[in-house]
Amino acid sequence: MSAAPPCARSSTPYVTTSPCRRRRLPKPRSSRRKTGSRSWAAAARRRTRSSFNRANTARSPAIAPSQGGFVAASQLQDTDEAVLVLDNVSKGFSGVQALDAVTLRARAGEVLALMGENGAGKSTLLKIMSAAHAADSGRIVLDGNEVSFASPVDARRNGIRVVAQEPEIMGNLSVAENVYVGALPRNGRLVDRARLFEMARSDIERAGFSGLLDPRAYGRDLSPAQRQIVEILRALVGKPRVIAFDEPTSSLSDHEAEALFHLIGRLCEDGIAVIYVSHRMKEIFRVATRVLVLRDGRVVGERPADETDDSELVRMMVGRDLSTLFHHTSHEPGRPILSLRNLTSADVHDVSFDVHAGEVVVLAGLVGAGRTELARAIIGDLPVTGGTILVDGEEMKPTSPRDAIRAGLCLAPEERKTQALLMKRSVKDNISLAIVGQLSRWHVIRRRQEREVAARHARRLSVRTPNLDNEVSKLSGGNQQKVVLARWLARRSKLLILDEPTRGVDVGAKADIYAIIDQLAAEGAAVLVISSELPEVLGLADRIVVMQRGRVSGELGRDEASEENILGLSILEEEAA
Numbered sequence: 204m205s206a207a208p209p210c211a212r213s214s215t216p217y218v219t220t221s222p223c224r225r226r227r228l229p230k231p232r233s234s235r236r237k238t239g240s241r242s243w244a245a246a247a248r249r250r251t252r253s254s255f256n257r258a259n260t261a262r263s264p265a266i267a268p269s270q271g272g273f274v275a276a277s278q279l280q281d282t283d284e285a286v287l288v289l290d291n292v293s294k295g296f297s298g299v300q301a302l303d304a305v306t307l308r309a310r311a312g313e314v315l316a317l318m319g320e321n322g323a324g325k326s327t328l329l330k331i332m333s334a335a336h337a338a339d340s341g342r343i344v345l346d347g348n349e350v351s352f353a354s355p356v357d358a359r360r361n362g363i364r365v366v367a368q369e370p371e372i373m374g375n376l377s378v379a380e381n382v383y384v385g386a387l388p389r390n391g392r393l394v395d396r397a398r399l400f401e402m403a404r405s406d407i408e409r410a411g412f413s414g415l416l417d418p419r420a421y422g423r424d425l426s427p428a429q430r431q432i433v434e435i436l437r438a439l440v441g442k443p444r445v446i447a448f449d450e451p452t453s454s455l456s457d458h459e460a461e462a463l464f465h466l467i468g469r470l471c472e473d474g475i476a477v478i479y480v481s482h483r484m485k486e487i488f489r490v491a492t493r494v495l496v497l498r499d500g501r502v503v504g505e506r507p508a509d510e511t512d513d514s515e516l517v518r519m520m521v522g523r524d525l526s527t528l529f530h531h532t533s534h535e536p537g538r539p540i541l542s543l544r545n546l547t548s549a550d551v552h553d554v555s556f557d558v559h560a561g562e563v564v565v566l567a568g569l570v571g572a573g574r575t576e577l578a579r580a581i582i583g584d585l586p587v588t589g590g591t592i593l594v595d596g597e598e599m600k601p602t603s604p605r606d607a608i609r610a611g612l613c614l615a616p617e618e619r620k621t622q623a624l625l626m627k628r629s630v631k632d633n634i635s636l637a638i639v640g641q642l643s644r645w646h647v648i649r650r651r652q653e654r655e656v657a658a659r660h661a662r663r664l665s666v667r668t669p670n671l672d673n674e675v676s677k678l679s680g681g682n683q684q685k686v687v688l689a690r691w692l693a694r695r696s697k698l699l700i701l702d703e704p705t706r707g708v709d710v711g712a713k714a715d716i717y718a719i720i721d722q723l724a725a726e727g728a729a730v731l732v733i734s735s736e737l738p739e740v741l742g743l744a745d746r747i748v749v750m751q752r753g754r755v756s757g758e759l760g761r762d763e764a765s766e767e768n769i770l771g772l773s774i775l776e777e778e779a780a
C-alpha cells in the first residue's frame with residue numbers, strides 16, 4: 204500500500220496544506236486564504252456533491268474507504284506517520300496525577316477511540332492537545348516536528364480542534380456568530396451578516412445536520428443537542444487536521460448521532476485524524492479504527508478495534524470483569540406515589556400514568572419528545588396549564604421545585620453544569636445541598652454529620668476526588684454527574700426523578716448507579732427515569748412509558764418491551780401521522 208505522508212494529500216478545503224517541517228508552524232498566509240479554502244461553507248458553494256466525492260477518492264489513494272468511509276484497522280497499520288503525537292505527556296493538578304507518561308498517536312484517516320473510567324484523564328489529554336492546559340512534561344509532535352502551541356488559538360491555527368465535553372456557547376450571539384466567532388465574514392469593516400448566515404446554513408447542511416439548527420437562533424435558546432452541534436460545526440471551520448470529539452453524542456438523539464457518524468466517515472476520507480472519546484461501547488465499535496485505553500492517567504493498552512471486544516475493553520478500563528451491568532430485581536409495586544391525570548403544559552399534552560412505590564418507570568422517547576418538560580412541570584419548574592398531579596393520593600400544585608421537594612419529589616436534572624451544580628463550591632456542599640434542612644438544628648448545620656453523609660454518598664457512587672473539599676469544577680465530567688446523583692440519593696425522597704442519570708458516566712459507575720436505583724426501589728421509593736439509551740431503558744425498567752411529541756404514545760411492561768417496539772412507539776407512528 205502506498206504510504207503518502209498525510210501532509211501530502213491535501214487539496215481538501217479543511218486539510219491544511221502548510222509545510223510539515225517546522226518547529227512551530229506559521230500563521231496561514233493571506234494568499235492561502237484567498238484561494239478560497241477558508242471554510243467548509245466556501246468549499247460547499249464551490250463544488251457539487253458529485254465532484255466532492257470524486258475529489259475525495261482521488262485524494263486519498265492510501266486509504267481505500269470502506270463502508271461509510273471508515274477504514275479497517277488492518278488497512279492502516281504501519282502505513283502513515285502520525286499527524287499528531289502526544290509523546291510521554293504528564294500532567295498533575297494539586298493532589299491528582301491526571302496523566303502519567305501518556306503517548307497518543309493520531310493518524311490521518313483514522314478514528315482513534317480514547318476510553319477510560321471517569322477521571323482517567325481523557326479530557327485532560329485533549330486539553331493539552333488544544334493548549335487549554337500546559338503539560339508538565341512530554342512533547343507534542345505535529346507532522347514529525349516538535350511544536351509548542353502558545354495558546355488555544357495557536358493550536359487551532361495549526362489545525363488542532365477539540366469538540367469540548369461541555370460546549371461554551373455565547374447566549375447573546377446567534378448560532379452563525381457562535382460558529383464563526385473569530386472568523387466572521389466582513390464587508391469592509393462591517394460583518395457581512397447575509398453571507399454569515401448563508402455560510403452557516405450551508406455548513407449545517409454539509410455537515411448533515413439540516414433542519415436541526417437555525418443559523419439565526421440565539422445561543423441561549425438552544426437545546427443541549429443544538430449546543431453540541433454548534434460546537435461540532437466550530438471544529439470544522441477553516442482547515443482542521445486533527446479533530447477530537449469529547450463525548451459528542453451524550454446529548455444527541457440517535458438520529459443526530461447517526462449524522463455525526465457519517466460526518467466522521469467523511470472527515471476520515473479527507474485525511475483528517477479523528478480522536479473520539481465515549482463511554483458508549485456500541486459507538487466505539489461503530490466508528491473506531493483503534494482504541495486506546497487509559498486508567499488512572501496511564502495507558503493500559505491499545506487495540507485495533509476489529510481485534511477486541513466489549514469485555515476486553517471493560518476489563519482494561521475498570522480492571523475487573525463486569526459480569527452484570529444491570530441489576531434488576533422484581534419488586535411488588537405498592538401504592539401509587541405519583542399519579543398524573545391529563546397533565547398539560549406548554550410542550551406536554553394530556554399525559555396520564557402512575558408511578559408506584561417500589562417501581563422503576565422509565566420515560567423513553569426521542570430527544571425533544573417532551574420528557575424533560577414533563578419532569579419540570581411535575582416539580583413546579585414549568586407552569587402546568589391543565590390536568591392534575593396527585594402525590595400519595597393528594598392533589599399537589601407545586602409552584603416551585605422547593606414545594607415539590609417538601610412534598611417528597613426530587614429531580615436530578617439533565618444539564619448538570621447549568622441546572623444542578625454550584626461549580627465553585629465543594630463536593631461536600633454540593634452533595635449536602637438538598638439535606639441541609641434535615642442536618643440543621645436551630646439553623647446551625649451539624650458539620651460532622653454533613654461530612655459523614657457526603658462521604659458515604661461520594662463513596663457509594665465512587666466519586667473520584669482527592670477530598671470532599673475539592674471544588675466541583677475540578678472534577679471530571681462524569682464525576683460531576685455522580686455528585687448530582689449523590690445529592691438526591693442523600694435526600695431519600697418518596698419519588699426520585701432522574702433525567703439521563705448516566706450521561707457521561709463510565710461503564711463501571713453505570714453499573715453502580717443501576718444497582719443503587721434497584722436498591723432504592725427495593726426500599727420502597729418510586730423512581731422515574733428519563734433515558735435515551737435503549738439498553739438502559741430495557742435493563743432498568745419495571746414499566747416503560749414512551750412519549751412522542753409531548754404525548755404518551757404507549758406503555759410497555761418489562762416483559763413485552765424490546766428495542767423495536769420502543770422505537771416504534773417513539774418514531775414510526777409519528778412518520779405515519
Ligand SMILES: Nc1ncnc2c1ncn2[C@@H]1O[C@H](COP(=O)(O)OP(=O)(O)OP(=O)(O)O)[C@@H](O)[C@H]1O
Nearest residue numbers: 296301321322323324325326327677678679680681
Ligand atoms: N482543573 C483541574 N483542577 C484539578 N483537577 C483536575 C482539573 N481538571 C481535571 N482534574 C482531575 O484530573 C483527573 C482527570 O480528569 P479528566 O477530566 O481528564 O477525566 P476524564 O477521563 O475526561 O473523565 P470523564 O469520563 O468523567 O469525563 C480527574 O481526577 C480530575 O478530577
Ligand SMILES: [Mg+2]
Nearest residue numbers: 326368679680
Ligand atoms: Mg472528560
